[in-house]
Amino acid sequence: MYDVIIIGAGVVGCSTAYWLSQYEMSIAILETHNDVAxxxxxxxxxxxxxxxxxxxxSLMAKYNVEGSLMAKELCEKLDVPYNNDGSLVLAYNQQDVQTLQELYQRGIQxxxxxxxxxxxxETRKLEPLLSEKVVGSLxxxxSAIIDPWRYTIALVEVAVENGVDLKLSNEVKAITKENDVFTVTTSKGQYKCRYIINAAGVYSDIVHEMIGEKEFTIIPVRGQYFLLDKSEGEKVHLTLFQCPSKYGKGVAxxxxxxxxMIVGPDAETIQFEDLATTSEVLNYIKERSALTMDCINFKENIRNFAGVRxxxxxxxxxxxxxxxxxxxxxxxxxxxxxxxxxxAIGYHVIDWLNTKEKFVKKENYQETRKKVHFKDLSFEEKNEMIAKNPAYGRIICRCEQVTEGEILDCFNSPIPPQSIDGIKRRTNAGMGRCQGGFCGEKVAMILKEKLNIEFNEILLDKEGSNILMNKAKEGDY
Ligand SMILES: Cc1cc2nc3c(=O)[nH]c(=O)nc-3n(C[C@H](O)[C@H](O)[C@H](O)COP(=O)(O)OP(=O)(O)OC[C@H]3O[C@@H](n4cnc5c(N)ncnc54)[C@H](O)[C@@H]3O)c2cc1C
Structure with a gap:
């Protein structure tokens, strides 16, 4: 039996696991998908x-400010990128300037x-390529930017090193409780625990109602994006928001x-977790972004994607x-x-549990993590690495300069990847201009070999995303 089961391995569940793993308690994370984040x-x-x-x-204000203050040090400990670039909220007229004052006062409060x-x-000095419509800013x-995947993977890798059981491909289907012990039934089995942390994102109301009464409703709100090549990335230095107005919060x-460079999102209320992108919304985003910068070359678009709030x-x-x-x-x-x-939310979960019983801190636990970032090494350091392991001398992803050594390393990590995108999220292979056009096949072959699977078992991402379905003719796929 576990002390604590966390349902959901997004950034909230994984942060909770990271902090709780510093205490003497047994913890499992149950996650529907075959990977975290x-x-x-x-x-x-x-x-x-x-x-x-x-x-x-609001709780949003409290945990936002606390989280923003904690993030830099945490990212350093986890060896994940964190750029303290700052942000601007852009004003386009005098009414917007008034709104900036309100946001400023809210920020101070x-x-x-x-x-x-x-x-x-002053605004143009910080960001020279802004459209002529901009008249001022907050x-x-x-404000900073991070890589949400790397951050989440890092949090949970440390948690697993500290003894947390991460159970992927375990969708929670039912929860019962008897004599203060929960029984959680998943697609893979049954697990018992004394406390449950529900961090199931878009499904958290459904998970709660598996055992509790209706106390809240989650409304899925989709946002779509353009991801543009690095050639466009050079045009923007800060995160640029538009002043909130009767047209909504604008696109960033x-x-x-x-x-x-990323451009988006919009905000569209939908019925369920649907990650489709639509030409209608993308055109809207393109149009609205011109208020901020009218020199974005959307021909440098390398991918579109959507997320659901x-x-x-x-x-x-x-x-x-x-x-x-x-x-x-x-x-x-x-x-x-x-x-x-x-x-910040994950950090405080122990405070709530400690009102029920006293959990003590472990004498020894891990807080940090270190990875090889081959392309950032000096010439001498690279040569040294290659001499020790020739796999670092073989570039697999040309766009992002990712070596075979780094891809192989992630199979020795606490949470090895299960898919091509799992490798992408850990190493950046396939993230570049060609979006895996050149390296995709090589990455797929490494995955096949390391997981010891058949060709038709190679996944692009989630369960069911097999890249090869059937043999085209006898002998090969
Ligand atoms: C378009 C958009 C832009 C955003 N921009 C920002 C931003 O710039 N800055 C910012 O701070 N925030 C931003 N956010 C919000 C941020 O992304 C979310 O707050 C955060 O990712 C939520 O994390 P989570 O762990 O709660 O949810 P999730 O990442 O969704 O994790 C929940 C997990 O629970 C799992 N799960 C669900 N049901 C079950 C079940 N029955 N059994 C097992 N597992 C289950 C899911 O598979 C999922 O992995 C943005 C969100 C969107 C959509």
């Missing part, structure tokens, strides 16, 4: 928001440091930690013990700024 955590803007946006006094209202000249110096133009009917995060089920905690309604807030 494969829900909403997979598709967002990657912005660690400063915290001027949420309403003062929320405890955000280093916020500045800039005039047009500059948040503490953002750099990524890997040097690309888990917005709650309370318009705030839901971070509380279930009212109808004792020892069942909901970490739900994690719409934006959930990525930013996740590390």
């Amino acid at each position: 494969n829900g909403t955590t997979k598709a967002n803007s990657g912005c660690m928001h400063a915290g001027y946006d949420p309403q003062p006094g 929320n405890g955000v440091k280093e916020l500045y209202i800039l005039d047009e000249k 500059y948040a110096k503490t 133009v953002c750099p990524t930690v890997h040097g690309n 888990a917005r709650s009917d309370r318009q705030d995060f839901i971070i509380e013990e279930s009212k109808s089920v004792k020892n069942f905690y909901n970490l739900a309604g994690m719409a934006s700024p959930g990525l930013t807030a996740a590390c």
Whole structure:
């Protein structure tokens, strides 16, 4: 029997596992998919928001600001990229300038440091290629960007090193409780525990209602994006938001930690977790982005994607013990700024558990993680690595300069990849301009060999995403 079961291996569940794994307790994470960070955590803007946006006094405001303050040190410990580029909210007229003042005051009330209202000249000095329509901005110096996948994988890798059982491909189907012990039935088996942390993202209301009464509803809100090549990434230096207006929050133009540009998202209420992109919305995003920068070359688009926000009917995060089920905690309604807030939310879960019984800190636990980033090494360091292991001398992904050695390394990590995209999320292979056009086959062959599977078992990503279905003729696929 486990002390704690966490349902959902997105950034919220994995952050919770990271912090709880420092305590003397047995923990399992149950996740539907064959990898972590494969829900909403997979598709967002990657912005660690400063915290001027949420309403003062809300849970969003509290955990956003705390998370933003914690993230830099945590990313350093986890050896994942973190760029403190700052962000601008852009004003296009005098009414917007008024709104910037309101956001500024909200930020001050929320405890955000280093916020500045800039005039047009000061704004253009920070971001020279802005459209002529921009008349001023709110500059948040503490805003940053991260890679949400790497961050989440790193959090859970450390948790697993500290003894957490990560059970992938285990969709929770039913939950019962008898004598203070929960029985959680998944697609793979049954697990018992004394506490449940529900971090099931878009499905967190459904998971809660497997045992509890209806206490909240999750409304899925989809957002679509353009991902542009690094040639466009050079045009943008800060995360650029548009001033919220009667037309909504506008679309953002953002750099990524890997040097690309992303443009989006919109906000569309949908019925279920549907990750399709549509030409109608993408055209809207393209049009709206011109307010921010009218020099974006959308011919450099290398991928489109969508993510689904888990917005709650309370318009705030839901971070509380279930009212109808004792020892069942909901970490739900994690719409934006959930990525930013996740590390702070996970950090505080122990406070709630410790009101029930005293869990003590382990004498020894791991907090950090280190990876090889071959392309960032000096010439001498590269030669040294290749002399020790010739696989570092073979480039598999030309666009992102990822070596065979780095891909093989991830199979020796605490959570080996199960798919081509699993390798991409760990190493960047396939993330570049050709989107795996050149390296995809080589990556697939390494995956096949390392997992010892047949050709028709090679997955692009989730279960069922097999890249080869049947033999075209006898003998080969
Ligand atoms: C378009 C968009 C842009 C965003 N931009 C930002 C941003 O810039 N900054 C920011 O701070 N936040 C942003 N967010 C919000 C952020 O992405 C989310 O708050 C965060 O990823 C939520 O993480 P999570 O762990 O709660 O959910 P998820 O990542 O969805 O994880 C939940 C997990 O639970 C699993 N699960 C569900 N049901 C079950 C079950 N029955 N059994 C087992 N497992 C189950 C799912 O498979 C999933 O892996 C954005 C979101 C979107 C959609």
